[in-house]
Amino acid sequence: DIVLTQSPGTLSLSPGRSATLSCWASQDINNAMSWFQYKPGQAPRLLIFDVSIRASGIPTRFSGSGSGTDFTLTISSLEPDDSALYFCQQRFAWPITFGQGTRLEIK
């Protein structure tokens, strides 16, 4: 199975700053990388798919980049509502796998 490793585990930043979240794959996954936002009690929300394509309704503050095995989610102009768990996911090969998540705290 393809293992996805996210870094950092927790990120604490002030409103208005930018956050950089990383996800490394154990093998080349081409462009089959997605990012999700997850808040307790809510359904996960697709932010980015195919590395850099924003899902419908996602603000331009959210952007994705990377290739091969190294991928990044950048959130600019942080807002308090961005506090959440963010996880990456690959669909290059079965089984689909997920990263362990990065917890973003906006203080």
Next chain:
Amino acid sequence: QVQLVQSGAEVRKPGASVKVSCKASGYSLTTYGMHWVRQAPGQRLEWMGWINAGSGNIEYSQKFQDRVTMTKETSASTAYMELSSLRSEDTAVYYCATDQAGALGSWGQGTLVSVSS
């Protein structure tokens, strides 16, 4: 607008089975495939399998293929995931999610399944 509404929380004893439903609205089950994903306490999300909307083919994760059955009732706009031979490690929140051009585009609210003697 795509919306997925899942059935309520379930409690089962070890060895029993559970069937979780996922009712779709805003689209047809013949349009988007359906994935099932779970998250056990303290664990990362775990993909269980999916039903391809077009072909109807089903792909199960090897980890679950002996115990899981995924079905759908198109006329009722409802997908189902049944997991058998439950054990305590199956305690988790189970999610359905649409496959929209390969991305897990929309998710249900989750169904907590608790397995305890």
